[in-house]
Amino acid sequence: MNTLQPAKYPVKVKAIWYDETLRQICWINTLKLPHEEEVVCSNDPERVVKAIVDMEIRGAPAIGVAAALAIGAYALKIANTPLEAFIDEIKKSINKLWRTRPTAHNLFYALSRMNKTLDESLRSINDTYKLAEKLINEALSIYWEDVQANIKIGEYGAELIPDKATILTHCNAGALATSAYGTALAAIRIAWYNGKNIRVIATETRPVLQGARLTVYELMKEGIPVTLITDNMVGMVMRKKIVDLVIVGADRVTKDGYVVNKIGTYMIALAAKRNNIPFYVAAPTSTLDMDRTIDQVVIEERNPDEVKYVLGKLITVKDVSIVNYAFDITDPDLVSAIITEKGVVYPPFQLNLAKVLGT
């Protein structure tokens, strides 16, 4: 099983994969894009913890898949350890990965599955090599399910994109945020592969500039026309009638239809509503949190230096006070539909999200 070739659609950018020969998880360090394409491989969960915390690996689905593959690769690495120590190490690693970032749901979804796989396997297996095999297989299942979700989201999403449309997207919900084609950018890619003459407006996405650094890079690799704007230009380009629809990703969608996504999404949704522009959220069901209402979701606040410095350059007075929310909350009434791998979900979301999950 070669995770580098997901088939059906071409793969021109790859964020994360499992190297069968090395038995390691590999990723592209997105912090160095677009200027440098650095690949890092590891079977050390501590290294993956660092990669997630520092945002070498970022994007809700990619974080979940990376955490799972880190556990799988580590299990293979320590399979020659006595059973008790093996279990202890895996549990400790799951806990460390669990605490890397609080907001994206996919991390908890993936690590819960890995934990459950260990617990359930232990009922009938006490051979560490066999346990490790179970764990890497579960991680690869999570990976492949994400690839398939990308494809289905892309296909459903592409149907919502008219020919000649200009699509505005925020941050990077692309190949560099998932296992394969992205979520929002999968819809855009597949519309493009289907011959639609589209173009994209990408917001730069301060403070970490995922739009300017990653979305622009990805789309230019595909040859899809892309125009970069600052985050605060969204309202003006909408007033100018040059945006036909918005598609963004999500870090968590609650059962009542609130969308937690990269900071700035809420203001884009408000501008879209004001200008009667459809606002779509593309997210696999692993992003859906059916256990929590929005008040129970932790919104991550990150290091003030992300705001104070841009690529190492101090942009303000050094000791100014900073607030750095990494995510914001978009109310359900601002969302036209949520594009999942199980279909496009329309309001009322509380009812229809439950239906799509079959719960």
Next chain:
Amino acid sequence: MNTLQPAKYPVKVKAIWYDETLRQICWINTLKLPHEEEVVCSNDPERVVKAIVDMEIRGAPAIGVAAALAIGAYALKIANTPLEAFIDEIKKSINKLWRTRPTAHNLFYALSRMNKTLDESLRSINDTYKLAEKLINEALSIYWEDVQANIKIGEYGAELIPDKATILTHCNAGALATSAYGTALAAIRIAWYNGKNIRVIATETRPVLQGARLTVYELMKEGIPVTLITDNMVGMVMRKKIVDLVIVGADRVTKDGYVVNKIGTYMIALAAKRNNIPFYVAAPTSTLDMDRTIDQVVIEERNPDEVKYVLGKLITVKDVSIVNYAFDITDPDLVSAIITEKGVVYPPFQLNLAKVLGT
């Protein structure tokens, strides 16, 4: 008449003044703030043209005052020129300054007054030294009227700021954008001088970062508590209920109450409306354009490199397509009131703006 000491309130930051000894206009090069406080003086209109185009001098009132002082200082410089050549030079300089930037109304307001002063003086005066005196005096009147407008706007605006309020502001509508205390920041300064325990949230204001570089610098010099956020965090801090009111400046207000201001203002106004937060615009009457409707206003598009580079650092793929609108448009229904030096103007704006101007 020393333009460095406008009295009544302390002057801790100064953008622009007239040096009587040098007979030159002086300004602080705001492009180098907050890292360096470079002062430039000149009596060459070409140099002031460059300073306005490159945004060494920026902010609608400051641009108008600078253009007027440039003409006044130049008139003194060339007062030994024969009458016809003198008139020709002044007219050419007015034309060059006229074409520096298209959106801020104050530039056209100030240059129209300088042009009118020349034309009217010529009816009775043909001595170039006396003409030059008329021109520098008119420029100094424009300067001092802006100082007085700052004070009155500040006093009217301060009344709208409750004790313990947190005020969100965008870009820099401060001392560094005007002749003295600013417009939005004059209201904040005077509330602070009056002993109100306030704090400010400043948006960084991409692409040129006037919020991060100038507003933070100004407020920290005053000792007024200030927190910096990225532009896309405005919605989230409003949701968190930590913003009591918004005050921004304006580059042009049309007779029908549309507010043209720094890109991003419109999205802030939308977020304020959604969260029931008052949204105030502070602007002297020299910003009011009673001759045009919003469709007749030119919205400046600036160099793509402002978006691609942050303080010299390339943040994206070098040859990406860029849109760089410098301003946007906020609809009258999003504006709670316009604070002018003649009083606070409430809706309906078309009626009440005309009243305040006595037209």
